[in-house]
Amino acid sequence: MKARSQAALLAAPAMAILAGVAVLPVLAAIWLSLHRSILVFHEERFIGIANFRFLFSDGRFWSALGTTAYFTAVAVAAELLIGLPVAMLLQRGGGFFRAAILLPWAIPTAVSARMWAWLFNADYGLLHRLLPGVDWLGSPRTALHAAILVDVWKTTPFVALILLAGLSAIPGDVVKAARVDGARPARIFFSITLPLLRPAILLALLFRSLDAFRVFDAIYVLTEGGPANATETLSIYAYKTLLRSGDFGYGSALSVATFACVLGIGLVFLRFLGRER
Amino acid sequence: MKRHLLVLVACLACARQGREAQPPGPVTIVLEHQPLWGDPAAFHASLERFQQENPGVVVRTQTLPNASDVAREMFLTALEGGADDFDVFAIDVVWAPEFARAGWLADLTSAFPPERLRAQYLASTIEAVTLDGKIYAVPWFLDVGLLYYRTDLVPRAPKTYAELQSFARAAMARNPGLAGYLWQGRQYEGLNCNVFEAIWGHGGDLLRDGRIALDTDAARAGLGFLREAIASGLSPRSVVASAEEETRRAFQDGRAVFLRNWPYVWAEVQKPGSPVRGKVGFAPLPSETGAPGPGTLGGWQLAVNAHSPPWRRRAAEKLVAFLTSGEAAVELALRYSRIPARRAVYDDPRVREGAPFIAALLPVALAARPRPVTPYYALASDSIQGELSGAVAGLRSPADALSRAQRIVDHLESR
Numbered sequence: 035m036k037a038r039s040q041a042a043l044l045a046a047p048a049m050a051i052l053a054g055v056a057v058l059p060v061l062a063a064i065w066l067s068l069h070r071s072i073l074v075f076h077e078e079r080f081i082g083i084a085n086f087r088f089l090f091s092d093g094r095f096w097s098a099l100g101t102t103a104y105f106t107a108v109a110v111a112a113e114l115l116i117g118l119p120v121a122m123l124l125q126r127g128g129g130f131f132r133a134a135i136l137l138p139w140a141i142p143t144a145v146s147a148r149m150w151a152w153l154f155n156a157d158y159g160l161l162h163r164l165l166p167g168v169d170w171l172g173s174p175r176t177a178l179h180a181a182i183l184v185d186v187w188k189t190t191p192f193v194a195l196i197l198l199a200g201l202s203a204i205p206g207d208v209v210k211a212a213r214v215d216g217a218r219p220a221r222i223f224f225s226i227t228l229p230l231l232r233p234a235i236l237l238a239l240l241f242r243s244l245d246a247f248r249v250f251d252a253i254y255v256l257t258e259g260g261p262a263n264a265t266e267t268l269s270i271y272a273y274k275t276l277l278r279s280g281d282f283g284y285g286s287a288l289s290v291a292t293f294a295c296v297l298g299i300g301l302v303f304l305r306f307l308g309r310e311r
Numbered sequence: 312m313k314r315h316l317l318v319l320v321a322c323l324a325c326a327r328q329g330r331e332a333q334p335p336g337p338v339t340i341v342l343e344h345q346p347l348w349g350d351p352a353a354f355h356a357s358l359e360r361f362q363q364e365n366p367g368v369v370v371r372t373q374t375l376p377n378a379s380d381v382a383r384e385m386f387l388t389a390l391e392g393g394a395d396d397f398d399v400f401a402i403d404v405v406w407a408p409e410f411a412r413a414g415w416l417a418d419l420t421s422a423f424p425p426e427r428l429r430a431q432y433l434a435s436t437i438e439a440v441t442l443d444g445k446i447y448a449v450p451w452f453l454d455v456g457l458l459y460y461r462t463d464l465v466p467r468a469p470k471t472y473a474e475l476q477s478f479a480r481a482a483m484a485r486n487p488g489l490a491g492y493l494w495q496g497r498q499y500e501g502l503n504c505n506v507f508e509a510i511w512g513h514g515g516d517l518l519r520d521g522r523i524a525l526d527t528d529a530a531r532a533g534l535g536f537l538r539e540a541i542a543s544g545l546s547p548r549s550v551v552a553s554a555e556e557e558t559r560r561a562f563q564d565g566r567a568v569f570l571r572n573w574p575y576v577w578a579e580v581q582k583p584g585s586p587v588r589g590k591v592g593f594a595p596l597p598s599e600t601g602a603p604g605p606g607t608l609g610g611w612q613l614a615v616n617a618h619s620p621p622w623r624r625r626a627a628e629k630l631v632a633f634l635t636s637g638e639a640a641v642e643l644a645l646r647y648s649r650i651p652a653r654r655a656v657y658d659d660p661r662v663r664e665g666a667p668f669i670a671a672l673l674p675v676a677l678a679a680r681p682r683p684v685t686p687y688y689a690l691a692s693d694s695i696q697g698e699l700s701g702a703v704a705g706l707r708s709p710a711d712a713l714s715r716a717q718r719i720v721d722h723l724e725s726r
Contacts, residue, residue: 073391074413074686094697156549157490157561172551174704260498261551262701277384279690280409 060293067286074280085287094263094271095288099295101178102267105253106246109185113242114235116186117193124194125201132198139191147255150184154256171257174264181253181265185246193238200234201227233307240303247296268292333622339369340619340626344401345382345611346374353646361633368626379403390415395618398627399634401611402448405682405689407440410614411447412686417615420445422628435608436652439681448612449635450652452643455679456508456606457672458596459562459570459580461587464489468594470601472512472536475569479545482568490567492540493558496550498700503692504607505571506699507682508596509533512604517683522724523691526717532599534702534709542705551704563587571596573609574650577668593671595678605680610652644669650676687724694719 070081089095124132138146153159154170161170170180204227212222250269253259259266259274272292276285347354358370375382383406389397390410402410410416423446428437436450458475460468464482469475479491495501507517513536515529524530540546550558555572562570563579565586570576580591596604613634615627633639640656643649645665650672656662657673682688695716702712 072690073387074409074690076413154552155557156547156552157557157566169548169551172548172704174706177552257552258497258499260697260700261496261704262498262706263697264704266697274693277387278380278693280387281690 063286063289063293066282067284067290069283069286071283071286072281081283085284086291088284089287089291094266095268095291097263098266098268098271099291101265102247102249102269102292102295105178105182105185105249105267106243108179109182109189109246110239110242112182112186113190113193114238116190117197117238120190120194121197121201124198132195135191135194137191138188141188143188143251144255146188147184147252150180150187151256154180172261174262177257177261177265181249181256184252184256185249188252189242189245193242196238196241197231197234200231200237203234204230236303236307240300240307243299243303244296247299248292268295333620337367337369338623338626339371340399340623340630341371341373341397342399342630343373343375343397346377347643347647347649349647353642357634357639357642361630364633365626365629368629370630373397375401386410386415390616390618393618395616395620398616398619398623399613399630400616401451402614404436404439404453404608404610404612405692407448407612407614408442408684409686409689411442411445415617416447417617417619417624417627418445419447419449419615419628419631422632423449431654432652433654433676433679435679435681436610436612439608439684440612442684442686448614449631451611451613451635452640452649453652453676453679454573454609454650455672455675456504456571456573456596456609457593457675459572459576459591459593461565461568461590462592463590464568468592469569469597472597472599475597476545479568488566490547490561491545492569492571493546493553493562493567494537494540494550494571495554495558496537496541496546496700496703497552497554498696499554500692500696501554502696502699502703503682504609506534506537506703507680508571508605508607509537511680512596512598514599518685521685523683523685523687523720524717525695525713525720527713530713531710534699534713538702538705538709541703551700574648574668574672578648593675595675603674603678605678606675608679608681610650687720691720691723694723 067085068080068082069078070084071078120135124135151171153161156162156169156172159170162168168176171177208226208230209222212226217225248269249267250273253265253267254270254273257265259270268288269292272285272288275281275288279285342358355372358372362368362370375385383403386400386402386406390413402416407416425437425441425444425446428446428449432450433453436453437446440446440448440450458468460478461482464486465478469478475492483489483491494505496505510517510527510530510533513529513532515527515533517524517530537546541548541550549561555576558567558570559572559576559579561567562572562576563585577591577593579585580587582588596606598604613631615624615631619627635652637653637656637659640649640651640653641659641661644651644656644662648666648669650669651657651662657670657676663670682692698712698716698719701707701715702709707715
């Protein structure tokens, strides 16, 4: 009993900080989302769930949600598919390669997005010269894929690093034993490496999905959500509504919706991760 | 309980009163403005002069972030919180009606009577700072959309859209690979400026009875012209993703005949080493009729914080008067290439001599028009951008996009 209360006492400061910086702001946003709050017009009144009712009929919200989901699914899948072979190569490579591959991850997103914007530029861009005819940022269909490409370029190293850690944790004896038993490399990969790598893969998926779902900076710098809102994600829509338009009530409702989605994704992954233990 | 509350309220009232009384010593006022670029020494010297002329007043300056969006966020949160730690601040031309409506800007009508301002300043700049007949800010310097053209490729500046088209086509036929007309079609505030200019150029008006009107014949013609420019190859597809710098660079590299942009481009294209140095002219935008086409008015105004206490407000008004004087405007033009909002400055011999480009901008400045002067503009601007972008990118017809934009605007204005 004494040990328990002591543990609670020791954990209290951390819990208080968590509550202060995480729980309270979320509750405040939820509270604000139940209001009509437009700064400039001094409107501030409780309207219950009216913002959410509007949200459900708001085409721009659904389109932003679809864009965000598509971005997350495609970007994270690509990062995982490219990150795994990269991790396996890195396992053989030395420290130099491990450091070098982290370069895209180390560059601030706003800077690298600006750089990519020039690569995509339809008059000067290198990519435009390599693939003339593709209008990277100017067409609603390709603009989102351009953003996905930037995200994949930037965060694949991060995924690779997590997977590398997972690979290093696989005991060499198991692989050796399989070889002695005459298993081919493909068989070893699918029957030993992949199953033992599951926790690392889930962890990478969790981190990346949560991050990708809240994507803001790369897309904001590349297109600001255009053309025709085709690359507008939930975060960008919420930002524009909150800070450009000054509609704090509806902007908060959008933020809360984003939060709910992220929370849902997080819980699903944590469930899978929990099962691993 | 009730009594406690009363005591508390009384105490708060006392505290408030305490703050209202003027503290002894000099009055310190704070000026917040965006960086002026160039050596700040000249500007600081002029503030020094102001302090000598007004003993007992100390001016401190704070520099705002250069991005207009970020500065706006700062002001939104600070002013909504009732911040009174700055007295005079520079606001973007589109914020004036919104901030005034919110009650964040001191009413300057008595210190700066509208009739006097109208006599001294370009009409559009005063229109932009007037809400319900009251003055809420004083124009500091302006910005305006204009047309750049290649003097070696076309005979003269085009006056009409038809001329723009035929001049560009002729030059493009002689020089394959050349783009005709560059403008800014990316989904951002600059797109609104470009489309509004095309609408005005087709005889349109963006305000009807104080409300934003987009579903009009002139608007369909204006937006239709821009879309058709892309579809017909007059403008390259790249304009759909272009902001100012992308188009400026292409024009400066000699890849285009015409460019719609802001005055800052002039200094860039005339720099030593610029491939088009000495081959560029500028003019008001074209229009349907051949009259100078209106360019969107941008630029900065000086406002006084409504939360400033009275004794600081008087000093603040004096500072605004000082910074927006004719002399200050001449200095801004000469030292910082800022374009005057006062009519007389364009004829000042010092400006004609030292900044001939600015003196020559008068016809462009006279044709400038503000974006819809309504508190709802900032609220609606972002949604308008999305719809206009849809038309420019060819996703839907201009008529369709404009009626969608109108529906959103009506919805916003109705609440």
